Amino acid sequence: MKIWNAELLVQTKLILGEAAIWHPEWNKFLYVDIDGEKVYAIDPQTRHTEEVSTGKKVGTVAPVSADILLVALQGSLGLLNFKNGEFKELTTIEPGITTNRSNDGKCDPAGRLWLGTMDLNASLHQGALYCFDGSLRKVIDKTSVSNGLCWTADHQTMYYIDSFEYNIRAYDFDLKNGLISNERIVVSITDPDIIPDGMSIDEEGMLWVAMWGGGSVNRYNPVTGEMIGTVNVGVPLVTSCALGGKNMQQLFITTASKGLSEEELMQFPDSGSLFIVDVGVCGLPPHPYQPQ
Numbered sequence: 001m002k003i004w005n006a007e008l009l010v011q012t013k014l015i016l017g018e019a020a021i022w023h024p025e026w027n028k029f030l031y032v033d034i035d036g037e038k039v040y041a042i043d044p045q046t047r048h049t050e051e052v053s054t055g056k057k058v059g060t061v062a063p064v065s066a067d068i069l070l071v072a073l074q075g076s077l078g079l080l081n082f083k084n085g086e087f088k089e090l091t092t093i094e095p096g097i098t099t100n101r102s103n104d105g106k107c108d109p110a111g112r113l114w115l116g117t118m119d120l121n122a123s124l125h126q127g128a129l130y131c132f133d134g135s136l137r138k139v140i141d142k143t144s145v146s147n148g149l150c151w152t153a154d155h156q157t158m159y160y161i162d163s164f165e166y167n168i169r170a171y172d173f174d175l176k177n178g179l180i181s182n183e184r185i186v187v188s189i190t191d192p193d194i195i196p197d198g199m200s201i202d203e204e205g206m207l208w209v210a211m212w213g214g215g216s217v218n219r220y221n222p223v224t225g226e227m228i229g230t231v232n233v234g235v236p237l238v239t240s241c242a243l244g245g246k247n248m249q250q251l252f253i254t255t256a257s258k259g260l261s262e263e264e265l266m267q268f269p270d271s272g273s274l275f276i277v278d279v280g281v282c283g284l285p286p287h288p289y290q291p292q
Contacts, residue, residue, distance in 0.1 A: 002219070002229035006253055006275035010047055014272040017254035019060040019104060020198060021286050022244025029244060029252045030069070031274070032058045034101075039071060039080065044245045044252065044276060052085050059102030062113060063288040070289040072102035072115050077132060091136050093117065100127060104198055104240070106149040108158070111290025112178050114139070116146020116162075124164060131178050133292040139180065148199025148209060148240075153284055159186070159207060159222065163195045168207060170222060186222040198240025200251070203282045208251060210238040217241045217253055231279070235271045236264070243283020251279050 015035040023030050028041040034057050042049045057074040064070050067083040075098075078089040094100050094117055105115035112133040119126035122145055129140040145163035151173060152159075158173040158180055168187040171180035187207070189196050194214035201207055206228065207220045215236050219229035237256040244250060257265065257272035265271060 001227065004229070004231040004251075004277050004279055006217075006231050006233045006251070006277040008270055009044065009252070009274040009276040010042065010049060011270055011273045013257055014254065014274075016239070016256045016258045017272060017274070018198065018239050018256075019058075020200075020240040020242035020252050020254050021062065021106070022242050022248075022252070022283070023063045024244070024285060025063065029242060030061050030063070031240070031252075031254050032061055032071075034058060034103075035258060039069065039082070041082065042274065044250060050082070052080065052082055054080070054087070057101045059117075060105035060115065062105070062107050063286065065288070070107075070113060072105055072113075074101040077102075077113070077115070077136070091132065093130070093136065094128075097126075103127070103145065104147045104149065107287040107289050108173070108175070108178065109151055109155045109287050110175055110178065110292075111287060112292065113289055114149050114158075116143060118143070118145050122164075129160070129162075133178060145195075147197050150199055150201040150207070150284075151287075152201065152205055153203065159199065159201070161196050161199055161209070163197060163212070166190075166192070166196065168196065168199070168209065168220065168222065187220045187225050197238065198254075200241050200243050201284055202243060202279075203284055206281075208241050208243065208279075210241050210253065212237055212239060212256075214238065217251065229279075231277055233275055235268045235273070236260070237271060242286070243279070243281075244286075245276070246278070248282040248285070249278055249280055251277050251283075253277075 125142040148161035
């Protein structure tokens with residue numbers, strides 16, 4: 001099994017860092033602080049960071065065009081101008097459920113956004129997975145902590161993580177119609193103290209999964225279900241990861257400080273910081289949001 005050690009990219013104190021994604025036009029990684037209510041962009045070479053406040057909890061972000069990003073806030077989905085902070089709402093999300101918020105999401109190869117919701121206190125079976133292509137459509141009901149999403153290079157398979165199911169599920173993916181079928185479990189997590197979170201995929205079809213409580217990003221083979229590699233991050237709450245940067249081989253990693261005790265924060269002072277590691281394998285380019 002291959003082992004990597006992540007390096008500290010920027011020491012910061014994100015409350016709940018999440019939603020890592022590479023922005024190829026900007027040559028920057030995007031990420032959010034859900035509870036800090038901010039969207040960020042960082043240049044991995046210079047480490048220069050920009051930020052925009054959203055005024056609400058922000059679950060995920062995706063490139064659109066020029067300075068525009070698609071962002072999912074608590075209760076709404078819209079377009080954010082990253083240069084001037086202007087936000088244009090596209091749709092509401094679960095307007096009748098004030099105890100839910102947006103969580104992780106990504107765009108599929110056709111440019112539709114797939115987005116999860118969850119209870120603010122992570123109560124079981126209170127959320128859902130949606131697909132947005134100009135209108136919002138519920139795809140999976142009664143999810144708990146909707147998290148990692150990615151698609152294979154041939155667009156035939158979608159992988160999805162509902163964290164409290166402690167597994168990674170695969171679906172046959174209908175690219176033309178944005179439909180999923182034939183659900184099956186491809187990876188199972190056996191340690192109840194380690195929760196699968198955000199996910200990325202590489203050009204070999206292997207899955208990179210941030211492990212909340214595990215202090216690592218694990219690399220899994222979805223064909224065999226085996227863990228074939230691990231990145232030691234050095235802080236316990238690893239939340240999301242994205243391949244990009246130099247030669248598309250840099251794994252960018254977000255972490256959280258939320259919920260850690262004072263003693264744990266002293267033991268792991270880099271909690272909530274950003275990490276990076278060259279893994280020597282290329283990621284697949286991200287899909288921007290494309291209005292249908």
